[in-house]
Every structure is written in C-alpha cells, then in structure tokens.
Amino acid sequence: MTESSLLKGKRILVVDDEQDILDVLTEHLSMCQVVTASTYEEAKRLLESRRFDVAVLDIMGVxxxxxxxxxxxxxxxALMLTAHAFTPDNVIKSVKEGAAxxxxxxxxxxxxxxLNDILIARAKGESPLVAWQKRLPRSYFQMRFGAAWEMADREFLDTLRTAIQSRSRAQKKQE
Known part of the structure; x- marks a missing residue:
C-alpha cells in the first residue's frame, strides 16, 4: 500500500492564516478530503462539528x-505546522500538549x-512521535538552531524523550 493510498479519502482539516499555505496543502493532499480554515473561530467550529482523521494546525495567527x-x-x-514559531520551546510545548x-x-x-506516519501509528496504537523523530532527526535540529541548539540540546532531548515516554504510557493506559 502506498502512502497516497493510505491518505486517499481521509478527512483532513488544514488551518492557517496564509491563503498560499492553504492552497499548497490542498494541492499536496489532493487524494484527501481537505477542509480549510483561515481563522481560529472557523477552525474551532469545524473541529467541534465535524469528524476529521487528522488536523494540520498553524501555531501563530490562528x-x-x-x-x-x-x-x-x-x-x-494534530500536526503542528509552523514557520515563525519553530523553536525548541515550541517543539516541547507541542509534544507535551499532545501534538502528533x-x-x-x-x-x-x-x-x-x-500524515502517513500519524495514520499508521494511530492504527497500531503507537506514538507517531517515534516516526516523526526519524523524519526530523537530531542533525536537522542542530542545523536549524545552530549554537542555540547545542547549548539546549541535552536538556531539550531529555525533555522531549520524557514527553514522548509520558505520552506513550498515557496511551497504553487508555487501551
């Protein structure tokens, strides 16, 4: 089964305050049933009234x-998708608050x-964060954050590892 066929027909909510991002994601996810929202209020209404397989959420602006x-x-x-809020603190906050x-x-x-990783992990009852870490490995963050990453690296990784383990234990308790 290809990744596109796993996504085929899935209901995806995409929330961003930039129309060009909504357009690009709608195009990239043409195999899905994509619903878009450009404001917090619109997205809140959709999340509370419709069923989605995954939500793609911008952090700032919405x-x-x-x-x-x-x-x-x-x-x-939910997958958090960001440009301006891409910081170690926001990575940790997203994981702790339940982002996939x-x-x-x-x-x-x-x-x-x-998105494929999220759907596969969900079907298996596993944390999607394991696959996420493989797609964005430590070297990615070192390159992206530079010296600031090196100074915060150990604390960040320990905090991230703890958050992932905590989420995994919570998921197992729910089963």
Missing amino acids: RGYDLLEIANQHDIP AYVPKEEISRIEDF
Whole structure:
C-alpha cells in the first residue's frame, strides 16, 4: 500500500492564516478530503462539528495551541505546522500538549509522509512521535538552531524523550 493510498479519502482539516499555505496543502493532499480554515473561530467550529482523521494546525495567527486542545478533546490527531514559531520551546510545548508531530513549513513538500506516519501509528496504537523523530532527526535540529541548539540540546532531548515516554504510557493506559 502506498502512502497516497493510505491518505486517499481521509478527512483532513488544514488551518492557517496564509491563503498560499492553504492552497499548497490542498494541492499536496489532493487524494484527501481537505477542509480549510483561515481563522481560529472557523477552525474551532469545524473541529467541534465535524469528524476529521487528522488536523494540520498553524501555531501563530490562528491560536494553534488552543485548536490543539480542541482537537485532542475530539480525539483528532494534530500536526503542528509552523514557520515563525519553530523553536525548541515550541517543539516541547507541542509534544507535551499532545501534538502528533511538529513540522516546519519548509518541510511542507513532505506533508504526506508526516500524515502517513500519524495514520499508521494511530492504527497500531503507537506514538507517531517515534516516526516523526526519524523524519526530523537530531542533525536537522542542530542545523536549524545552530549554537542555540547545542547549548539546549541535552536538556531539550531529555525533555522531549520524557514527553514522548509520558505520552506513550498515557496511551497504553487508555487501551
């Protein structure tokens, strides 16, 4: 089964305040049933009234963390997609608050891969964060954050590892 066939027909909510990002994601996810929202209010209404297989949430401009909380309440896995909020602190916050993945917009061309990982992990009852770490390995963050990453690296990785383990234990308890 190819990644595209796994995504075929899936209901995906894409939330971003930039129309060009909504257009690009709609095109990349043409095999899916894509619903878009450009405001917090519109996305909140959709999350509360419709069923989605995955939500792709921008952080800034649409109150992405508030939307993540709503998605979690409705058992909708969420991928956080960001440009300006791509920082170690936001990576940790996203994981702790239940995001299935945290992806910089520069990786938008690989969105199918990240969504596929989420769907596969969900079907297996596993954390999608394991596959996410493989797609965005430590070297990616070192290159992206430079010296700031090196200074925060150990603490960040320990915090991230703890958050992933905590989420995995919580998922197992729910089963």
